[in-house]
Amino acid sequence: MARQPNLLAFPDVDALATTLRTYILQAQTAGLNRHQTFKVAVSGGSLPKTLAKALLAKPASPEDTIKFEKWEIFFADERCVPLDHEDSNYCLLKAELLDKIPAEMGQPIVYPIDTTDLNDVQEIADKYEKVLVDKFAARDSVKLPIFDLLLLGCGPDGHTCSLFPGHELLREANAWVMPIEDSPKPPPKRITLTLPVVNHGVKIAFVATGGGKKEIMKEIFEQGNGLPCALVNEGGQERVTWFTDVPAVEGVSFPRRGSL
Numbered sequence: 001m002a003r004q005p006n007l008l009a010f011p012d013v014d015a016l017a018t019t020l021r022t023y024i025l026q027a028q029t030a031g032l033n034r035h036q037t038f039k040v041a042v043s044g045g046s047l048p049k050t051l052a053k054a055l056l057a058k059p060a061s062p063e064d065t066i067k068f069e070k071w072e073i074f075f076a077d078e079r080c081v082p083l084d085h086e087d088s089n090y091c092l093l094k095a096e097l098l099d100k101i102p103a104e105m106g107q108p109i110v111y112p113i114d115t116t117d118l119n120d121v122q123e124i125a126d127k128y129e130k131v132l133v134d135k136f137a138a139r140d141s142v143k144l145p146i147f148d149l150l151l152l153g154c155g156p157d158g159h160t161c162s163l164f165p166g167h168e169l170l171r172e173a174n175a176w177v178m179p180i181e182d183s184p185k186p187p188p189k190r191i192t193l194t195l196p197v198v199n200h201g202v203k204i205a206f207v208a209t210g211g212g213k214k215e216i217m218k219e220i221f222e223q224g225n226g227l228p229c230a231l232v233n234e235g236g237q238e239r240v241t242w243f244t245d246v247p248a249v250e251g252v253s254f255p256r257r258g259s260l
Contacts, residue, residue: 005233005240007221007256009249013209016243017053020207023241023260024054024149025064027203031148032070038148039135041193041201043076043161044089045153048096050207056100069106072135076150077162077192078113078128080121087187111135113191121179125191129177145176150193150201154208155185158216158227162192165227170195195228199235206232206240211247221254 010016031038042051059065079087090112101107114127136145152160162180163169169178172194180190198204206229208217216227224230233240241260249256 003238004255005237005242007242007244007249007252007254008260009244009246009256009258011246013050013053013245016207016209016245017050017057019260020050020205020243021054021057021064021066023203023205023243024151025066026260027149028067028070030202032067034148036070037072038067038070039072039074039145041074041076041147041150042089042093043152044079044092045155046209047151047153047207048093050209051151052097052100055097056102066105068101068108071108073108073110074132074135074147075111075113075128076152076160076198077190079187080113080115080118080124080189080191081187082115082118083112118189121181121189121191125175125177125179128191129175132176144197144200147197147201149203149205150198152198152204152206152232154206154213154216154220154229156212156216157184158220158225158229159185160206160228160232161198162190163195163198163228170226170228170231172196195231195235198232201236201239204232204236204240206242207244208242208248209245211250213244213248214250214252217244217249217252221252 028038055066075089078089081087083090111131113124132145172178176197178194183190220230
């Protein structure tokens with residue numbers, strides 16, 4: 001029988017961030033034990049602000065230390081805009097988290113998109129896939145990159161990364177990174193990790209908060225309906241953990257916990 005994703009619900013975002021930190025630390029330890037680095041993919045939206053709350057808190061003990069100097073940060077999706085544009089996920093992560101990391105915590109290696117030709121979305125996707133091939137498959141051929149952790153959001157329509165409901169990209173089986181030129185949410189030109197790459201992660205975390213999410217959360221967890229977030233639940237199973245607040249899961253018929 002398929003093992004279910006984990007649904008965690010917290011009274012507020014502060015409590016959520018504390019447990020998210022513990023979860024990320026567990027993933028960091030496992031990644032460093034596996035290959036001396038911690039390979040993370042992040043998305044945009046409200047996630048970077050919650051990440052900052054979780055990661056920039058003072059460590060409670062030596063074991064509670066975020067080792068940013070060991071991190072390699074990739075983007076689960078990105079908008080094809082300049083890196084200093086307000087729509088850029090890199091720009092958002094930089095403002096909310098990267099620029100706030102104290103020097104003593106170390107600095108992660110970050111891999112933004114190549115913005116040389118923002119009109120050629122296929123070329124941007126191809127170049128980003130080459131970065132992944134270089135970082136994940138330099139010494140041997142692999143079918144898919146395996147991220148130690150993917151940190152994702154959930155849109156009000158059930159989209160995640162730039163994988164949208166009913167879009168043909170959901171059927172992509174071979175590519176690691178794909179372009180999208182008709183995103184239903186602006187800006188229309190983006191690149192995204194594909195569903196097989198997301199589902200292949202060692203750990204996959206969603207952060208979804210606020211009462212505005214409760215209807216789509218009900219649909220994801222009770223019906224699925226082929227929504228991208230539901231497809232990640234199905235593909236990742238017990239490797240998927242949702243970090244939510246109580247308003248986001250009000251009325252959702254699915255077993256939930258208040259801790260890891």
